[in-house]
Amino acid sequence: MLQSMTGFAGGKGEAEGYTWAWELRSVNSKGLDLRFRVPDWIEGLEPQLRAATSKAVTRGSMTLSLRVQRAEEAANLALNHATLDAVLAALAEVEQKALDQGHTLSPSNATDVLAVRGVLESTNADGNSEALSKALVKAYPELLKSFIEMRENEGATLETLLLGQVKEIAEITEKALEIADQRKVEVAETLRTNLKKIMDNTDGVDEARIAQELAMLAVKSDVTEEIDRLKAHVAAAQDLIKQGSPIGRKLDFLMQEFNREANTLCSKAQNVDLTRVGLDLKAVIDQMREQVQNVE
Structure with missing residues (x-):
């Protein structure tokens, strides 16, 4: 089953006197890029979540x-103003430096700032995060499962669309073959006519060399190989x-090969109908290539 690279899943949970809410989302990328925003006071959590994600x-x-917060302590959280000021100053410095170098960063939000260790302090936290870490690691597969299901649902839609586009490419390729077969007689007759004109108006010319040159022209206008490769693709x-x-x-990679054959077909067409078919082929290939960028 195909999977789309775009997906989202969210969930909430409670264990060991804590409550949590998390969201997992993804967009297109050439590779796997994991960005985890998890409280750094929960020791050993992020490496385990990364490992589970990389497997899936x-x-x-x-x-x-x-x-994450304690279930009973929402009112017992307090800002550490010194740490907050330091974090905000660091953010401002980073953003200014990026602007000076011509870069634009995504804006930080309050959630990102509050997630920095030390910005929020609990008046009764016991500092023991081992049990919480185990609970979160145990709950994570359910979030990951929902995330994968969404990607698969989108992938099913992509599969239907891509198969339809492949079918359209196949149909256009067959049309190109029909036109190419029809023009073979015309091409052959043109070559014979040109050869006769050359032979009638030229003295002392190597007939074998002329025939060889005309044969090369015939090969250059033959699109059989391109059509065969398109069928294979x-x-x-x-x-x-x-x-x-x-x-x-x-x-x-296969879309690059499709595009290469379509370009060659157009360049060798020497026929209005075949050129039109080649352009139709390129249009469908471009549409399909856009969709392929979403496939995992």
Whole structure:
């Protein structure tokens, strides 16, 4: 089954006297980019969550946001103003330096600032995070499962769309073959006419050399190989899509091959109808390539 690289899942939980809320989301990426915003006072949590995610996902820019507080202490949290001032000053310095170098950073929000260790302090926290870490690691697979299900649902839609586009490419390729077959007689007759004109108006010319040059022209206008390769690419694309994710990189490479053959077909067409078909082919390939960017 195909998976889309875009997805979202959220959830809440409670254990060991704490409550938490977390969100997992992803967008397209060439590789796997994991960005986890989890409280750093929960020792050993992030490496375990990263390991579990890496086993389930191969591509996508993923962000996990986790907020944790004691179940009974919402009113017992206090800001550490000194730490807050230091964090805000550091953020301002980073943003200014980025602007000076021509970069634009995503704006930080209050949740990001509050998640920094030391900004929020509890009046009765016992500092023991081992049990909480175990509870979160145990609960994480359920969040990850919901996330994967959403990506698979979107992937099912992508699969239907991609198979339809592959079918359209196959149909256009068959049309190109029909036109190419129809023009073979015309091309052959043109070559014979040109050869006769040359032979009638030229003395002392090597007939074998002329025939060789005309044969080369015929080869340059022959699109049989391009059509055969397009058919092979269609079969490969169908097999890949049915194989299921992770196939995004392979499909992306295959789209480059599709585009190369379509370009060559257009350049060798020398025929209005065949050129029109080649352009139709390129249009569908471009549409399909856009969708392939979403496939894990």
